[in-house]
Amino acid sequence: xxxxxxxxxxxxxxxxxxxxxxxxxxxxxxxxxxxxxxxxxxxxxxxxxxxxxxxxxxxxxxxxxxxxxxxxxxxxxxxxxxxxxxxxxxxxxxxxxxxxxxxxxxxxxxxxxxxxxxxxxxxxxxxxxxxxxxxxxxx
Amino acid sequence: xxxxxxxxxxxxxxxxxxxxxxxxxxxxxxxxxxxxxxxxxxxxxxxxxxxxxxxxxxxxxxxxxxxxxxxxxxxxxxxxxxxxxxxxxxxxxxxxxxxxxxxxxxxxxxxxxxxxxxxxxxxxxxxxxxxxxxxxxxxxxxxxxxxxxxxxxxxxxxxxxxxxxxxxxxxxxxxxxxxxxxxxxxxxxxxxxxxxxxxxxxxxxxx
Numbered sequence: 001x002x003x004x005x006x007x008x009x010x011x012x013x014x015x016x017x018x019x020x021x022x023x024x025x026x027x028x029x030x031x032x033x034x035x036x037x038x039x040x041x042x043x044x045x046x047x048x049x050x051x052x053x054x055x056x057x058x059x060x061x062x063x064x065x066x067x068x069x070x071x072x073x074x075x076x077x078x079x080x081x082x083x084x085x086x087x088x089x090x091x092x093x094x095x096x097x098x099x100x101x102x103x104x105x106x107x108x109x110x111x112x113x114x115x116x117x118x119x120x121x122x123x124x125x126x127x128x129x130x131x132x133x134x135x136x137x138x139x
Numbered sequence: 140x141x142x143x144x145x146x147x148x149x150x151x152x153x154x155x156x157x158x159x160x161x162x163x164x165x166x167x168x169x170x171x172x173x174x175x176x177x178x179x180x181x182x183x184x185x186x187x188x189x190x191x192x193x194x195x196x197x198x199x200x201x202x203x204x205x206x207x208x209x210x211x212x213x214x215x216x217x218x219x220x221x222x223x224x225x226x227x228x229x230x231x232x233x234x235x236x237x238x239x240x241x242x243x244x245x246x247x248x249x250x251x252x253x254x255x256x257x258x259x260x261x262x263x264x265x266x267x268x269x270x271x272x273x274x275x276x277x278x279x280x281x282x283x284x285x286x287x288x289x290x291x292x293x294x295x296x297x298x299x300x301x302x303x304x305x306x307x308x309x310x311x312x313x314x315x316x317x318x319x320x321x322x323x324x325x326x327x328x329x330x331x332x333x334x335x336x337x338x339x340x341x342x343x344x345x346x
Contacts, residue, residue, distance in 0.1 A: 012159055015166045018298070022169060025240040041232045041247065053234040053245055083168045088175075122179055130236055134176065136169050 022136050024048040030074040033062055044076060058131040065103045072096045075131050079116065079124070082137045088118040090134070104128070144313045148320045156317070160310040167302040174295045177239055181288045188281040195278050198271040205264045212260055221261065229269065231276060236284070243287040246276045 027044045036042040042054040054075065063070040077097040079090050091113055092098045098114035101107075104127060105120055116124065124132055146152045209217060229250055236245035250269060 012162065015159075015162050018166050018170070022173065022240065025237045025242075040249075041234070043234065046237065050235055050237070050242060052237040053232065053247055055247065081169075081172060083165065083172075087168075087172070118175075121176070122183070125176075125180065126183060129238075133237070134239060136173070138165055138169060 019136075019138050025050070025052075026078070026133060026135055027076060030076065032071055033059060033066075033073045033075050034071040036075055037063065042075075053130065055130045058128050061104075061127070062100055062131060065100045066096065069096055069099070073100060076133045077101065077128070077131060079121065079132055079134050080137050081134055085115075090116040090118075090121055092116065142309055142312050143316055144309060146313060146317070148317055150321070153314065153317045153321070156310055156314050160307065160314065163302055163307050163310060167299065167307065170295055170299050170302070173239060174292065174299055177241070177288055177292050177295065180238055181285065181292060184281050184284045184288060188278065188285055191274060191278040191281055195271070195274045198267065198274050202264070202267045202271050205260075205267055209260050209264050213258060217258075217261070229272070231272075236280070238284060238288060239291075241284075241287050241291045243280070243284045245280045245283070248273050248276050 025046045025048065028047050030044065036054060037056075037059055042056060042059060043051050044054065045051055059075065062073060062075070066073055073096045074094065077092065077100070078094065079092055081090050085091065092101055093113045095112050098110060098112070101116070101124055102110050102114055105123060107114070107120075121134075144156075146156065206218075229248065231246045231248045233244065233246045235242050
């Protein structure tokens with residue numbers, strides 16, 4: 001194998017690895033909000049094995065936003081980024097999570113999933129720092 | 140470094156390069172988006188750290204004044220006495236926080252809810268001291284996040300620049316070079332065929 005071939009092979013592997021590690025922090029399993037609130041220290045386990053803490057204040061805020069539906073919400077809320085949707089466009093597919101975020105942002109018109117733009121995303125991240133996760137979905 | 144990759148001029152290589160270019164574009168787009176979000180998170184954390192630093196400075200002054208007042212009323216041994224008779228229940232859990240894949244240290248404080256009433260003045264001192272501890276923990280968390288996100292931004296920026304100014308242009312140049320080479324080969328082939336045809340026709344006319 002020549003130097004250039006070795007280099008390009010390495011490059012391809014590095015690019016594929018980059019796509020893999022960009023999402024390594026997504027949770028292995030998500031728990032519902034009520035269960036998390038019962039825990040002494042709410043946390044979730046990521047795919048790479050790290051334990052990430054959740055802020056109780058944020059969980060209480062979500063409970064307040066959802067009311068009776070709070071127990072159906074899986075935390076952390078996953079916000080997807082898909083390049084095909086267009087730059088700076090994000091989507092929340094989970095219906096309950098979409099409802100919580102829509103109420104947080106004061107959005108009334110949305111169907112099952114909620115589309116967010118960068119300004120909305122910054123607002124959501126400011127209020128729900130630990131309870132939301134952005135996941136990259138390469139096609 | 141050369142702006143072209145040294146590859147064999149074959150169709151298979153061209154297909155491989157095109158595939159690699161698509162992958163590079165995809166990674167570039169995702170990393171750029173991640174960088175934008177991280178920069179915003181970084182700025183938010185810097186603002187938060189600044190606000191908390193001011194808050195901590197204010198709380199330190201308040202708690203100090205309150206402590207002087209309590210000590211002057213009950214004597215300087217009051218704090219030792221309070222500590223010896225109280226079961227400390229306010230706890231802090233230290234763990235990790237995940238900000239777009241950046242791991243930062245964090246701590247969550249849990250207040251002792253059912254506090255028994257103390258001497259007048261000591262209650263408000265306890266409340267203010269709790270606020271100070273909370274603010275210090277929040278400040279530590281925000282500053283840790285600033286450092287960690289800063290390091291990650293530096294790393295991603297280098298990757299994005301490498302892709303934008305080195306990897307993608309080199310792949311594009313190589314693809315363009317290979318396509319030109321194939322076109323050239325095709326033209327040569329056509330010219331050769333024409334030449335063969337004319338030679339054959341000349342021979343047929345001669346006989």
